[in-house]
Amino acid sequence: MTGYAPAEAARRSGFSLDTLRYYEKIGLLADVERTAGGQRVFTDDDLGWLVLFRCLRDTGMPIAQMRRYAQLAREGEHTVDERRELLRRHAEQVEEQMRLLQRQYDHLREKIRFYERLPTAEQPTAEQPTAGQPAATALSGG
Amino acid sequence: MTGYAPAEAARRSGFSLDTLRYYEKIGLLADVERTAGGQRVFTDDDLGWLVLFRCLRDTGMPIAQMRRYAQLAREGEHTVDERRELLRRHAEQVEEQMRLLQRQYDHLREKIRFYERLPTAEQPTAEQPTAGQPAATALSGG
DNA sequence: CCTTGACCTGGAGCGCACTCCAGATTGGAG
DNA sequence: CTCCAATCTGGAGTGCGCTCCAGGTCAAGG
Structure with missing residues (x-):
């Protein structure tokens, strides 16, 4: 134990x-x-x-x-304030990290939806650029 | 341009x-x-x-x-299926990553709340262990 | 033209967080 | 007591993703 x-x-x-x-x-x-x-x-x-x-x-x-x-x-105990602040600052960075991750995840999902709209291997190079994505992205990464 | x-x-x-x-x-x-x-x-x-x-x-x-x-x-276009699958698998990993991050963030916030309950530098070593946290954690990391 | 700041190449070096190794020691099962 | 799996140490090596450097080249403004 x-x-x-x-x-x-x-x-x-x-x-x-x-x-x-x-x-x-x-x-x-x-x-x-x-x-x-x-x-x-x-x-x-x-x-x-x-x-x-x-x-x-x-x-x-x-x-x-x-x-x-x-x-x-x-x-010792006299450092509790500094420790708390250290953790708080870190928590803020984690929040930022989570926001970024969510944003990029959404971006990724949109990319996947682009693929899902394709009739599974067709069309040479004629797509409308997805909103917010440069045509190039749809072309190259699509 | x-x-x-x-x-x-x-x-x-x-x-x-x-x-x-x-x-x-x-x-x-x-x-x-x-x-x-x-x-x-x-x-x-x-x-x-x-x-x-x-x-x-x-x-x-x-x-x-x-x-x-x-x-x-x-x-070329004949790889769209594989590309879509690659992105889907990655998206799943990102979801897992987000869940883990959220879990650990919650843990971190609880730790911070522990500090916030302290009257700002007091008490030698007498705390009740926070639920789910071993006493040691509250003691050592607290 | 001439200058000067942006750019080029190949390759070495770096920071992080481990991970692996060799060769020696420990300690519980039988 | 013997054995062997677990553990010990110091130090070298690894993998990733850049980052920096020296020693040249390019190109646009004056």
Whole structure:
């Protein structure tokens, strides 16, 4: 309950063993406890951090910034304001990212609809340009 | 109207000059027209492709796959089915990507709400674990 | 003409985030 | 005690997508 072997930590976090070691090596994950023989024992606390890192990584935060956050957390409670602001700024970037992704997804869907209107392989080069798309796009990418 | 200098193409597409040259070099963008002296002249058609590449790139398609798509388009109308399928599969991946991003964004917002409930730097280590978050997360990342 | 800023080429280098490797050690099952 | 799968370390290598550079060439304004 209180300690996980590396393989188990990897399984639970979804990170590879190498990545776990790498995260510790670069000081993202704080020094992990060891057995007498030197093998890692991950705690629930470590696992909690890994869940957070996954969240931040999946939303595109660079490792350097995650490390900054982790560093702040280790410094103590007087850094909560800075940590909160760091997360807020990141959340804003994620929002922007989501808007862009949605826009480009819509664009992509329109492209697909263009293909779906084709009678499945016909017509040499006579299409009306889709609204907002240059004729070239319909021609080349169509 | 029909021809753009490299700098203009870069401005309009949002790609750097180096990236435009790179895309041509690796065969993503078809050979661009040249002046007698060898300088590139981008057409509206090229620009259309660049818009598409931006869409695909922004949605996370690897260059190899974009190149495959471009290759198919160059091969002619008999590849429309394969192109459509390629885009559809990609769109599905984008949907998955959007779902993941949304999930992790929600997670992030919850983390931020945790910070917002703190009276701005107080309390040693006595919090109730947020639902679904291991106590460790609230502790370490909180 | 002449200048000068934009452009050319081939190829090296970079930043990120891992991933892999060799060779040694550990530790639980039998 | 033996075995062997899991783990350890330091460091090299990988893949992606550019980005930069040196050393020349081109072309439009004055």
